[in-house]
Amino acid sequence: NQFVRLELLCTFEWSYDAEGRVSGGYVLLQPFGGDDGAAYGEGRGTVTGDRLAGTCIWSNHPRRRGDGRMLPDVHGLIVTDDGAEVLFTMSGITVFDNGGRGCQNLSGTFTAEDERYAWLNDLVCVAEGVIVPTQNTIDVRVYAAINELVERLP
Numbered sequence: 001n002q003f004v005r006l007e008l009l010c011t012f013e014w015s016y017d018a019e020g021r022v023s024g025g026y027v028l029l030q031p032f033g034g035d036d037g038a039a040y041g042e043g044r045g046t047v048t049g050d051r052l053a054g055t056c057i058w059s060n061h062p063r064r065r066g067d068g069r070m071l072p073d074v075h076g077l078i079v080t081d082d083g084a085e086v087l088f089t090m091s092g093i094t095v096f097d098n099g100g101r102g103c104q105n106l107s108g109t110f111t112a113e114d115e116r117y118a119w120l121n122d123l124v125c126v127a128e129g130v131i132v133p134t135q136n137t138i139d140v141r142v143y144a145a146i147n148e149l150v151e152r153l154p
Helices: 115-122
Strands: 004-016 026-029 037-048 054-060 073-080 085-096 102-112 125-132 137-147
Touching (some): 102 137
Antiparallel strands (some): 004 037, 054 073
């Protein structure tokens, strides 16, 4: 009895932009003596999908909880292969395993002015991602959450 269907929308392949940064494009500050902290990172990447594809730039200003979990707050711009501009946001939680890889569970939205991509404005998306710090890669699969409840109502 599934009432929300997930459809793969696109895949992001990101990396932190290390140019001009000693921190490799990412910095975590913990100034108050505890495990809590704030971070900042930025990067570039690609977007691949049947209906949404192009290049993107993004920034992340996550908060670090005392238990080591990161709470991403990503904002970015996609320039599609056909020249449209689409903004996106994603937030959620990242849990790091013993090998240093980050497992991400995210939700997000898109904003598009171009009429070819206006359908994105009504989507709520969920995403799963993995961060591999040793390779400076972040791969995120984004799924559109399609509401099927209305179709089941009398």
